Amino acid sequence: MKKFNVGIIGATGMVGQRFATxxxxxxxxxxxxxxxxxxxxxxxxxxxxxSRWAMANPMPEALKNMIMLDATADISKVAEKVxxxxxAVDMKKDEIKALEEAYAKAEIPVVxxxxxxxxxxxxxxxxxxxxxxxIEVIKSQRARLGTKRGFVAxxxxxxxxxxxxxxxxxxxxxxxxxxxxxYQAISGxxxxxxxxxxxxxxxxxxxxxxxxxxxxEPLKVWGKVEGDVxxxxxxxxxxxxxxxxxxxxxxxxxxxxxxxxxxxxxxxLKAWKEFAGVPQxxxxxxxxxxxxxxxxxxxxxxxxxxxxxxxxxxxxxxxLREDTQYDYKFVCLSHNTLRGAAGGAVLLAELLAxxxxxx
Ligand code: NAP
Numbered sequence: 001m002k003k004f005n006v007g008i009i010g011a012t013g014m015v016g017q018r019f020a021t022x023x024x025x026x027x028x029x030x031x032x033x034x035x036x037x038x039x040x041x042x043x044x045x046x047x048x049x050x051s052r053w054a055m056a057n058p059m060p061e062a063l064k065n066m067i068m069l070d071a072t073a074d075i076s077k078v079a080e081k082v083x084x085x086x087x088a089v090d091m092k093k094d095e096i097k098a099l100e101e102a103y104a105k106a107e108i109p110v111v112x113x114x115x116x117x118x119x120x121x122x123x124x125x126x127x128x129x130x131x132x133x134x135i136e137v138i139k140s141q142r143a144r145l146g147t148k149r150g151f152v153a154x155x156x157x158x159x160x161x162x163x164x165x166x167x168x169x170x171x172x173x174x175x176x177x178x179x180x181x182x183y184q185a186i187s188g189x190x191x192x193x194x195x196x197x198x199x200x201x202x203x204x205x206x207x208x209x210x211x212x213x214x215x216x217e218p219l220k221v222w223g224k225v226e227g228d229v230x231x232x233x234x235x236x237x238x239x240x241x242x243x244x245x246x247x248x249x250x251x252x253x254x255x256x257x258x259x260x261x262x263x264x265x266x267x268x269l270k271a272w273k274e275f276a277g278v279p280q281x282x283x284x285x286x287x288x289x290x291x292x293x294x295x296x297x298x299x300x301x302x303x304x305x306x307x308x309x310x311x312x313x314x315x316x317x318x319x320l321r322e323d324t325q326y327d328y329k330f331v332c333l334s335h336n337t338l339r340g341a342a343g344g345a346v347l348l349a350e351l352l353a354x355x356x357x358x359x
Contacts, residue, residue, distance in 0.1 A: 001027070001028045001353065001354070002028075003028060003029070003030050004028060004029050004030070004083040004084060004353060004358055005030055005032045005033075005081060005082045005083050006023065006029045006030060006031050006032065006033075006082055006083065006084060006085065006086065006349075007031070007032065007033035007034070007035060007078050007081065007082040007084075007085040007086070007108075008020060008023075008031060008033070008034050008035070008085070008086050008088075009035045009036070009071045009078075009085050009086065009087040009088070009089060009099075009103075009110075010035075010036055010071070010087060010088040010089035010090070011034035011035065011036055011045065011048075011063075011068070012034075012036045012040050012045070012048050012049050012052065012068070013036070013088055013089070013090060013190060014054055014187060014190040014191075014337065015088035015113050015190075015337060015341045015342050016034075016036070016088050017049070017052075017053065017054060017055050017059075018055065018337050018338070018341060018342035018343070019031075019086050019088070019342045019345070019346070020034075020045075020055075020059065020060055020063055021055050021057045021060065022286075022338075022342055022343060022346055023346065024057075024060040024062075026285065026346070027285050028285065028350065028353055029346070029349065029353075031060075031062070031063060032081050032082060033066075033069065033078050033081045033082050033085075034063065034066050034068050034069070035068060035069040035070065035071040035074060035078055036048065036068055036070075036071060036089070037070070037071065037089075038070050038072075038073070040068040041068050041069060041070035041073070041074070042067065042068065043067070043068050044064065044065050044066065044067060044068070045059070045063045045064055045065070045066045045068060046059060046064040046065065048068045054187070054192050071089065071099065072099060072102075075102055075103060075106050076106065078103075078108070079103070079106040079107065079108050082108060083108075083109075083358050084108060084109040084110070084111065084349065084352075084358050085103060085108055085109075085110055085111070086110075086111050086112075086113070086342070086345055086346075086349070087099070087100060087103070087110050087111070087112045087113065087114060088112070088113035088114060088341070088342070088345075089114060090190065093115070093116045094116075096114045096116035096117075097116045097117060097120075100112055100114070100116065100117060100152045101145065101152065103150065103152075104145055104147055104150035104151050104152050105145055105146070105147060105150055106150065107147055107148060107149045107150040108149070108150055109149060109150060109151050109152075109153070109352070109357065109358060110150075110151070110152045110153070111153055111154075111155075111345050111348055111349045111352070112152060112153070112154045112155070112345070113154075113155060113341050113342065113345050114154070115154075115157065115209075115213065117152050117154050118154050118156065118157075118213075118217060118220070119216075119220065120152075121229035121230055121231075122137050122138075122140045122141040122144060122228055122229050122230070123137075123141060123152050123153065123154055124137050124138065124153050124154070124230065125154050125155065125156050125217065125220050125221060125230075126153060126154075126155060126156075126221075126348050126351070127155070127156060127161065127164065127165065127221055127344065128277060128278060128279045128284070128287075128344075128347050128348055128350075128351045129165065129168075129275075129276075129277030129278070129279055129280070129287075129291050130164065130165065130168050130221055130222075130277065131221050131222070131223075132277065132278040132279075132351055133225065134223075134225060134230055135153065135351065135352060135355060135357065136225050137225045137228070137229065137230055138151045138153065138357060140227075140228035140229065143228075144228075149358075151357070153348060153352060155341075155344045155345050155348055156217045156218075156220075156221055156344075157210070157213040157214065157217055157340075158184075158188055158251055158334075158336040158337070158340025158341055159182050159184060159188075159210055159213065159214045159240075159242055159251055159253075159336075159340075160213070160214055160217050160218055160221070161251070161315070161334045161336075161339050161340045161344065162182075162251055162252065162253045162315055162332040162333055162334040162340075163178070163180045163182075163253040163255045163332055164218045164221060165291065165292060165315045165332075165334070166255065166272065166292060166315060166317050166330065166332045167218075167236075167255070167257065168222075168275070169271040169272060169274075169275040169292070170257070170259070170263065170268060170271055171222070172271075173259040173260065173261050173262070173263045173267075174259050174260025174261055175235070175236045175257060175258075175259055176235065176236050176237070176258050176259060176260050177236055177237050177257065177258040177326065178236050178237070178238045178239070178255065178256070178257050179238075179239050179240070179255070179256040179257075179326065180214065180238070180239075180240045180253045180254070180255045180256075181240065181241045181242075181243070181253065181254045182210075182214065182240065182241070182242045182243065182251055182252070182253045183243055183245045183247070183251065183252040183253070183254070184207060184210070184242060184243065184244055184245065184247075184251045184336065185245070185247040185248060185249045185250050185251055185303065185336050186199050186244065186246070186247065186248060187248060187249045187336060187337050188207075188244075188251065188336045188337070188340070189207075189244070192248065193246075193248065199244070199246050200246060201246060202246055203243060203244065203245050203246065204243065204244040205241075205243050205244075206242075206243075206244075207242045207243070207244055210240075210242035211240045211241065211242050214238070214240040214242055215238045215239065215240050218233075218238060219232040219233045219234070219238075220232050220233075236257075247303045247304075249303070249307055249335055249336060249337060249338075250303035250304075250306075250307035250333055250334070250335055250336060251333070251334060251335075251336040251340060252301070252303060252331060252332070252333045253331070253332050253333075254329070254331050255329065255330055255331070255332060256323055256325065256326040256328075256329045257326055257327060257328055257329070257330075258326045258327045259327050262327045265320060265321075265322075265328075268320060268328065269294055269320065272292040272294050272317060273292070273294065275291060275292050276291065277291065278351065279291075279347055279350070279351060282351070282354050284347060284350040284351060284354060285350055286311070286313055286343060286346050286347045286350055287313070287347060287350075288309075288310035288311070288313040288314035289310065290310070290314060291314060291315060292314075292315050292317060293309060293314055293315065293316050293317065294317050294318065294320070295316060295317070295318040296318075297318070298318075298319065300316070300318045301316035301317065301318050301331065301332070301333040302333075303333060306333055307333060307334075307335040307338075308335065308338075311338065311343070312335035312337075312338025312339055312343055313335075313338060313339050313343050313344075313347065314334075314339070315332060315333070315334045315339065316332065316333045316334070317330055317331070317332045317333075318330065318331050318332075319331045
């Protein structure tokens with residue numbers, strides 16, 4: 001695989017920092033450009049991040065002295081340097097939409113963590129193990145934008161990345177109804193316990209917009225490319241409650257599920273164990289070898305013990321048992337800033353690279 005030159009838009013933020021560390025020794029991607037708001041532009045990456053560095057690993061040496069660009073004003077400068085960009089910025093939705101389309105129209109593919117384009121019907125929203133075929137819609141998006149190379153591809157919200165993977169191999173049994181309660185880490189809000197001390201010994205029963213995303217996004221992921229757009233699935237019915245909990249990293253979901261044809265417990269465990277997707281078949285660099293991991297112990301998965309499984313890219317599941325209201329219930333966990341954000345986007349970029357979309 002040829003090496004691609006990459007930019008990180010929103011490099012100073014929590015997700016941007018994850019990109020910086022994940023890409024440090026990446027076999028295919030080489031970070032050559034960093035951009036963020038006008039506040040950061042002109043500073044070195046080290047100066048711009050200042051005391052906000054929140055990763056366990058130190059800032060990559062090669063990036064410390066890189067001069068930050070302005071994500072909006074310097075699009076043509078970024079475009080001269082890179083083959084594609086990752087984007088994770090905290091801006092208004094319509095500003096993000098415009099920014100991402102401006103990069104695409106400058107013939108720079110955008111792999112985005114932002115929610116702005118998740119429901120643009122010719123923008124694929126991809127969990128690479130689940131709906132890799134949705135990237136075919138990029139052809140129609142390029143026609144709409146009038147571009148040869150440029151396009152926007154997005155990953156889904158971090159909250160759905162624990163329970164949608166666990167439900168996916170069970171879709172053959174006709175998943176009809178899902179109730180999911182999520183227990184979400186503070187890094188999902190771009191925070192640490194230092195920057196959000198109010199979260200120590202606390203729980204907040206509301207995360208703005210999260211329940212709507214958690215109920216709607218799976219239906220796009222399970223949708224189909226029809227003509228020039230992705231048409232959402234109509235089933236299953238999904239209801240959610242999303243809570244912020246005092247955990248640094250790792251979103252847990254307690255899931256209840258009913259089926260048209262109820263499988264046995266053994267069939268569910270077998271479906272999880274045997275499930276592998278295109279990233280595993282293609283052996284993409286960031287793909288976990290075993291995507292879905294079932295723990296027999298009653299007290300697993302635990303955020304602190306299990307979130308980093310396979311570099312934070314695997315999903316952990318436990319406590320599968322029959323329920324009195326639904327057919328089954330279980331608990332699952334994924335790392336929200338790795339699989340759920342930057343890691344998921346890097347895996348999506350690897351899929352796009354392997355399929356020739358950055359050529
Ligand atoms: P964050 O830590 O608050 O970082 C925000 C980033 O946006 C910073 O790099 C900031 O640059 C930049 N920014 C702000 N205003 C800008 C502007 N006008 N022009 C250009 N850049 C600007 O946020 P985050 O947690 O990394 O989240 C970033 C995005 O990823 C959000 O859309 C979020 O919803 C999404 N996301 C986050 C997670 C997660 O787990 N944290 C998961 C999935 C998706 P300055 O430093 O220059 O201000």
